[in-house]
Amino acid sequence: MMKILTKNFGVPDSHLLKVARANGAYSSLGKLFAMKPEDAVQEVKKSGLRGRGGAGFPTGTKWGFVPKGTGKPVYLVVNADESEPGTFKDRAIIEKDPHLLIEGILIASHAIGADTVYVYFRGEYYRQWERFLSALKEAKEARIVGERPFIHAHRGAGAYICGEETALLNSIEGYRGVPRIRPPFPAVSGLFGCPTIINNVETLASLPYIIREGGEAYAKIGTEKSRGTKLISVCGHVNRPGVYEIELGMSIARFLAEHAGGTPEERALKAVVPGGSSVPVMTAAEALGGCLSYEGCEKAGSMLGSGGMIVMDESACMVRCLADIAKFYHHESCGQCTPCREGCGWIKKICERLEAGEGREGDLELMLAVADNMQGKTICVFADALAMPVKSFVTKFKDEFEEHIRFGRCPR
Numbered sequence: 501m502m503k504i505l506t507k508n509f510g511v512p513d514s515h516l517l518k519v520a521r522a523n524g525a526y527s528s529l530g531k532l533f534a535m536k537p538e539d540a541v542q543e544v545k546k547s548g549l550r551g552r553g554g555a556g557f558p559t560g561t562k563w564g565f566v567p568k569g570t571g572k573p574v575y576l577v578v579n580a581d582e583s584e585p586g587t588f589k590d591r592a593i594i595e596k597d598p599h600l601l602i603e604g605i606l607i608a609s610h611a612i613g614a615d616t617v618y619v620y621f622r623g624e625y626y627r628q629w630e631r632f633l634s635a636l637k638e639a640k641e642a643r644i645v646g647e648r649p650f651i652h653a654h655r656g657a658g659a660y661i662c663g664e665e666t667a668l669l670n671s672i673e674g675y676r677g678v679p680r681i682r683p684p685f686p687a688v689s690g691l692f693g694c695p696t697i698i699n700n701v702e703t704l705a706s707l708p709y710i711i712r713e714g715g716e717a718y719a720k721i722g723t724e725k726s727r728g729t730k731l732i733s734v735c736g737h738v739n740r741p742g743v744y745e746i747e748l749g750m751s752i753a754r755f756l757a758e759h760a761g762g763t764p765e766e767r768a769l770k771a772v773v774p775g776g777s778s779v780p781v782m783t784a785a786e787a788l789g790g791c792l793s794y795e796g797c798e799k800a801g802s803m804l805g806s807g808g809m810i811v812m813d814e815s816a817c818m819v820r821c822l823a824d825i826a827k828f829y830h831h832e833s834c835g836q837c838t839p840c841r842e843g844c845g846w847i848k849k850i851c852e853r854l855e856a857g858e859g860r861e862g863d864l865e866l867m868l869a870v871a872d873n874m875q876g877k878t879i880c881v882f883a884d885a886l887a888m889p890v891k892s893f894v895t896k897f898k899d900e901f902e903e904h905i906r907f908g909r910c911p912r
């Protein structure tokens with residue numbers, strides 16, 4: 501199995517510079533600094549790398565949107581907020597191989613011409629923040645990182661919405677962390693009104709391989725539309741929860757058997773959320789027939805998202821699962837848009853009454869109507885991130901929701 505992101509994970513003290521260097525850290529920099537920035541962008545375009553933060557937007561194409569000759573500084577912002585339920589892969593990179601991330605930051609800064617970098621850490625990631633700071637100190641002392649780019653490590657206060665890129669920018673600027681209306685897009689007018697590229701930790705950690713081995717070598721891994729490797733964090737009803745690196749295109753069935761170790765006591769699989777809580781749920785049949793690639797997950801009725809997989813076996817109550825998701829989104833909505841602020845509250849209330857055995861006739865239709873009124877009608881896609889799970893849970897597991905109303909209790 502090709503290991504690009506996790507090759508140092510099992511190595512003792514892999515976070516220390518001397519160990520990381522002995523395992524190849526910073527070996528792409530000689531080649532990088534001999535390249536013109538536009539050639540580095542070209543190499544990343546050739547690799548076919550897509551952003552690993554959730555949306556899967558091609559990284560090289562995004563870098564190409566930075567306008568030239570504006571006279572304004574260009575910023576690189578690293579999204580280490582990672583608050584999506586079920587997603588815990590970026591923190592593994594920061595903890596186990598912080599120098600891989602720093603090397604990726606140096607590559608991206610060179611390519612887009614950024615003199616200043618902000619790394620935005622989820623508030624709760626104190627340990628990861630400390631580990632990053634000590635790795636940065638070591639890299640500075642070894643003169644791998646110089647005066648430019650200047651790297652700030654910024655800690656958020658712990659809000660899911662601050663992972664949304666424009667809310668994150670507001671938070672860095674000292675404002676409330678709420679999403680901005682686009683356009684303008686951050687590549688043109690982002691941090692402090694200047695061109696800004698925001699990239700996920702895993703996206704940046706994929707860059708050293710691409711520069712060292714070449715974009716074409718990276719593009720040979722994976723599928724036509726999903727190049728390279730991807731970290732999948734898996735939790736829920738599995739025997740071996742954890743973070744695994746896969747070649748994109750691997751079947752979900754194989755992933756569950758070989759990496760996740762199957763379900764406890766071999767109970768039957770009921771459902772899989774492949775890409776973090778905000779993507780549609782898959783039935784067992786969809787999951788077992790699907791694969792872990794952007795197009796494979798779409799074909800199987802969901803999305804690859806951030807690669808945060810949540811597995812549910814036959815003992816799970818789908819109403820309870822959706823109620824938990826709705827509670828989270830209701831708590832985390834920033835409240836700027838009425839369909840999101842009110843919709844999250846309505847969905848949460850309906851789920852709670854279904855769970856308590858107080859569901860009413862028409863509740864399922866009401867949930868679907870509320871979800872319809874949320875999706876695609878707000879400033880950011882947070883509202884869609886609840887609407888999509890609602891629609892998929894209620895339609896794919898309709899019998900279970902109806903039973904809660906009919907029996908006046910959870911039948912499980």
Ligand SMILES: Cc1cc2nc3c(=O)[nH]c(=O)nc-3n(C[C@H](O)[C@H](O)[C@H](O)COP(=O)(O)O)c2cc1C
Pocket residue numbers: 550551552553554555556557559579580581582583584660661662663664665666698699700701703704880881882885
């Ligand atoms: C509500 C919400 C939360 C998000 N949280 C994160 C996050 O924690 N980490 C992340 O990298 N991207 C997150 N994103 C996606 C970012 O807005 C952005 O697309 C991403 O950081 C871009 O990096 P990439 O192109 O390297 O994937 C979130 C988006 C939304 C709508």
Ligand code: SF4
Pocket residue numbers: 661678679832833834835836837838840841878879880881882883
């Ligand atoms: S969709 Fe929700 S989270 Fe996003 S801006 Fe509107 S209210 Fe805030």
